Amino acid sequence: MKKSAHVFFILSIAVLLSCSRASGTLRIYQTSQSGDKLADKGSVSGTGIQDPKITTIVVDPEQRYQQIVGFGGAFTESSACVLDQLSDAKRADVIRNYFGPDGAAYSLTRTHINSCDFSLSTYAYDIIPGDSALIHFSIKEDMDDLVPFIRTAMKASRGGFKILASPWTAPPWMKDNNGWFGGSLKPEYHETWALYFSKYIQAYQAQGIPIWGVTVENEPLGNGGQWESMIFTPQTQAEFVRDHLAPRFKKDGLDVKILIYDQNRDELEEWAAMLDDPDVADAVWGIAVHWYSSTTDWYPEALNAVHEKYPEHMLMHTEGCIDNVGNDEPAGVWLQDEWYWEKEATDWGFFWAAEADKSKHPPYVPVYRYACDIIGGLNSWLTGWIDWNMVLDFQGGPNHKNNWCLAPVLADPGTDTVYYTPLYYVMAHFSRFIRPGAFRIGMGPAPEELMATACQNPDGSIALAVLNQGDQPVSFQIEQGKRFYPVTIPGRAIQTLVIR
Numbered sequence: 001m002k003k004s005a006h007v008f009f010i011l012s013i014a015v016l017l018s019c020s021r022a023s024g025t026l027r028i029y030q031t032s033q034s035g036d037k038l039a040d041k042g043s044v045s046g047t048g049i050q051d052p053k054i055t056t057i058v059v060d061p062e063q064r065y066q067q068i069v070g071f072g073g074a075f076t077e078s079s080a081c082v083l084d085q086l087s088d089a090k091r092a093d094v095i096r097n098y099f100g101p102d103g104a105a106y107s108l109t110r111t112h113i114n115s116c117d118f119s120l121s122t123y124a125y126d127i128i129p130g131d132s133a134l135i136h137f138s139i140k141e142d143m144d145d146l147v148p149f150i151r152t153a154m155k156a157s158r159g160g161f162k163i164l165a166s167p168w169t170a171p172p173w174m175k176d177n178n179g180w181f182g183g184s185l186k187p188e189y190h191e192t193w194a195l196y197f198s199k200y201i202q203a204y205q206a207q208g209i210p211i212w213g214v215t216v217e218n219e220p221l222g223n224g225g226q227w228e229s230m231i232f233t234p235q236t237q238a239e240f241v242r243d244h245l246a247p248r249f250k251k252d253g254l255d256v257k258i259l260i261y262d263q264n265r266d267e268l269e270e271w272a273a274m275l276d277d278p279d280v281a282d283a284v285w286g287i288a289v290h291w292y293s294s295t296t297d298w299y300p301e302a303l304n305a306v307h308e309k310y311p312e313h314m315l316m317h318t319e320g321c322i323d324n325v326g327n328d329e330p331a332g333v334w335l336q337d338e339w340y341w342e343k344e345a346t347d348w349g350f351f352w353a354a355e356a357d358k359s360k361h362p363p364y365v366p367v368y369r370y371a372c373d374i375i376g377g378l379n380s381w382l383t384g385w386i387d388w389n390m391v392l393d394f395q396g397g398p399n400h401k402n403n404w405c406l407a408p409v410l411a412d413p414g415t416d417t418v419y420y421t422p423l424y425y426v427m428a429h430f431s432r433f434i435r436p437g438a439f440r441i442g443m444g445p446a447p448e449e450l451m452a453t454a455c456q457n458p459d460g461s462i463a464l465a466v467l468n469q470g471d472q473p474v475s476f477q478i479e480q481g482k483r484f485y486p487v488t489i490p491g492r493a494i495q496t497l498v499i500r
Contacts, residue, residue, distance in 0.1 A: 024499055026478060026485040029433070031367075031425040032493035033341040038425045038432075046483030046499075055447045059464065059480040059499070061456045063442025066307075068455060069316065069384035070108030070162060071374075071431035073098070073408070075153070078118040078399050079391040080145035085413030094409055094418060098390060099156040104428035106161055107436045108384045109153075110318055111146060113167040113200050115180075116218070117227035118389055118399045122180045124171035125200065132192045139203045150209050159435070162212035164288075164318060164386070165200065166262060168219075168228035175230060182225040184232070185240070194244035198252045213257030215288045215318060216241060221263050227401045237261075238274040246283035257285035262318055264293035265302050272306045275313060286314030286383070291373055292323065294360040295347050298373045303380035314383045320373065321388035322366055322406035322423075324348055325396040334406055335394060340366040340422040341492060366406075370426045371451070371467045371494050378440055378453045378465075387427060394419075429496045433463040449474050450489070462499040468492065 028041040050056060083091050097103035114124045126137045139147070150163070169175070170185055170193050177183030185193055201211045220232035232240070241258060249256055260280075261271040268289055275281045287306065291298070303315055324347050325334060333339050342365060349361030374385050389407040396404030408424035411417065434455045443454035443464070451467040468474055471491040478485040480499055489495050 024481065024483055024485075026487070027498045027500070028487065029429065029496045029498070030489075030493055031422065031429060031495075032490055033338075033367075034490065034492075035337075036493070037420075037422070038428050041495075044485045044487065046480075046485050048483060050479070050484050051477055051486060054486070055445075055476045056479050056484070057443060057446050057452065057464075057476055059454050059462060059478055060442035061462065061480075064456075065440040066314070066381050066383050068378075068434055068436060068438040068440065069314070070106070070436045071385050071427065071434065072104075072106035072108040072161060073110075073387035073390040073427070074319070075109055075111040075146055075150050075163075076116065076118040076389050077112075077120055077142075077145055078397060079389045079407070080149040081120060081398060082391050082393050082411050082413060083149065084145065086411060086418070087416050090411070090416055090418050094391060094411070095152050095156045097420070097424075098409075099153045099161070101158045101432075103432070104424065105159065105432045105435075106153075106157070107159060107431060108162050108164070108386055110164045110166060110386045111150070112218075113165050113197070113214075114169060114171070115141075115228055115400075116168040117401050117403045118397075118405075119228075120398060121400050122228065124169075125203075126196070127171055127173070129173035132189070134192065134195055134199055137196070137199045137203075139200065139207075147204075147207050147209065151207070154209070162436075163209065164213045164215065164257075164259070164316075165204075165211050166215040166218040166288075166318070167197075167230070168217075169230040170196070180228050182222060182229055182231065184236070185230060190240055190244045191248075194240070194248040197245060198248050198254060201254055201256055202252070211256055213259055213285065215259045215262040216245065217262060218319075219263045219290070220261070221267070227403060234271050234274050237271075238277055238280045241274075241283050242277065242279045258283055259286045259288040259316065259318070260284055262288040263290055265289045265291070265299035266293040268299065268302045268306055272310060272313075275310045281310070281313070284313060286316055288316050288318040289382075290318065291320040292348070293357075295349070295362060295364045295369055296372075297360065298376035298380065300376060300380040303377065303382065307381040315381050316383050317373070317377055317385045319386060319388050320370075322347075322369075324350065325404040325406055332394065334396075334421070335410065335419055337422055345369075365469075367422050367426055367494070368467070368469050370423055371429075371465075372469075374426075374430055375451045375453045375465055375467060378455075385430065387423075426494060429465055429494055433457075433496045433498055434465075435459075438463070447474055447476055450476070460500075464495075464497040464499075466495045466497065468494075 174189040175183040392407040
């Protein structure tokens with residue numbers, strides 16, 4: 001072959017490969033009321049032809065917003081207890097389906113420091129009154145359940161996952177009410193409590209489990225003394241972080257993120273004001289929020305306002321669940337797929353919220369509550385979204401306070417039965433396809449019937465999550481890189497669209 005012909009041949013192949021990459025495909029994954037469960041619905045090839053009769057959603061990777069940390073759920077003693085009672089095969093299936101690359105591929109998780117409401121009893125790692133040096137500190141309580149649970153998940157995970165640890169309470173001897181529920185940390189034990197965090201992190205590191213971050217306190221406003229809790233104000237939490245926790249981490253050489261607040265979004269702006277103190281701001285990575293103040297509102301105004309004022313500090317959702325099991329629904333109704341698609345669920349506020357707040361807690365569709373909160377939250381600067389318990393029994397437990405809630409996976413150890421609720425598949429729509437290090441990117445406008453968000457992964461793929469809460473199908477097209485991809489989403493469905 002002559003040199004000129006050889007060069008022409010190579011250039012021709014290069015052009016063909018370039019054209020092949022440019023054409024691209026969009027693959028559709030779908031969960032729907034009609035029975036799809038993260039079903040692969042095939043791919044659509046991009047074309048250069050726009051259909052003027054349907055809405056075009058323009059996706060623009062050049063517009064970058066927040067970087068994504070991950071999605072996942074919580075390692076709790078209750079979940080570990082249920083898993084431990086299953087057969088080896090069923091337990092391995094659940095772990096693989098949560099953490100394996102072909103499952104939900106969870107990348108961000110949470111666990112509790114000391115006991116929480118989803119523990120089998122109250123416990124702490126040092127219960128010796130006055131042990132300020134924490135000589136008797138030990139994570140022995142976690143060695144039979146939580147530590148093996150996390151280790152097994154680490155083995156199943158291909159990409160790894162981050163762990164955020166949160167205390168519900170200090171040991172009673174450090175508190176002004178000498179109790180597990182309610183009360184505040186005594187000033188003389190602030191330094192000891194900071195040391196407690198450090199010892200916990202180092203003890204878990206010694207077990208081969210790295211702790212990525214901590215929240216200062218789960219729900220510092222309290223929970224009415226119903227279970228483990230400890231009260232902080234924004235002022236006392238700021239002082240603890242600035243004067244004790246951050247200096248302790250620095251002294252002990254711990255590169256661990258500190259997140260403040262860790263409660264509902266309706267009071268987010270007041271607590272974020274802690275960051276007006278430059279020393280607190282320097283010590284804090286981000287702000288943690290929950291969803292329990294409303295079943296319909298993800299508080300975009302509050303999230304956007306806090307991001308605008310404190311753009312260097314990340315926002316992360318660290319807890320949410322279906323939390324009113326056993327109060328008004330018939331027993332076991334949540335063991336049926338259809339229930340998760342109907343407006344039948346109620347949360348705590350439906351019965352117990354103050355009259356002025358009851359409008360925030362109407363009956364809701366569980367699938368939509370999860371999907372709306374995640375999509376709306378991502379579009380309002382959340383960097384991650386953590387569910388509560390990964391696995392519970394068919395009653396919504398066990399736990400020492402009979403505080404029944406649901407998890408995406410429910411199991412009956414007595415019959416070795418595992419039920420993957422539709423919520424599991426909703427979570428997987430985000431966790432499997434939007435990977436750590438992705439950026440939310442420019443997108444819009446979507447048809448008014450839909451909710452949608454778009455992220456670009458580190459490998460260059462683009463994942464769009466689209467939710468249709470209506471009864472009718474909606475057709476639209478995605479425009480990306482001067483290519484158009486036609487899509488139809490059926491009524492009552494969620495799709496993840498992956499462009500490669």
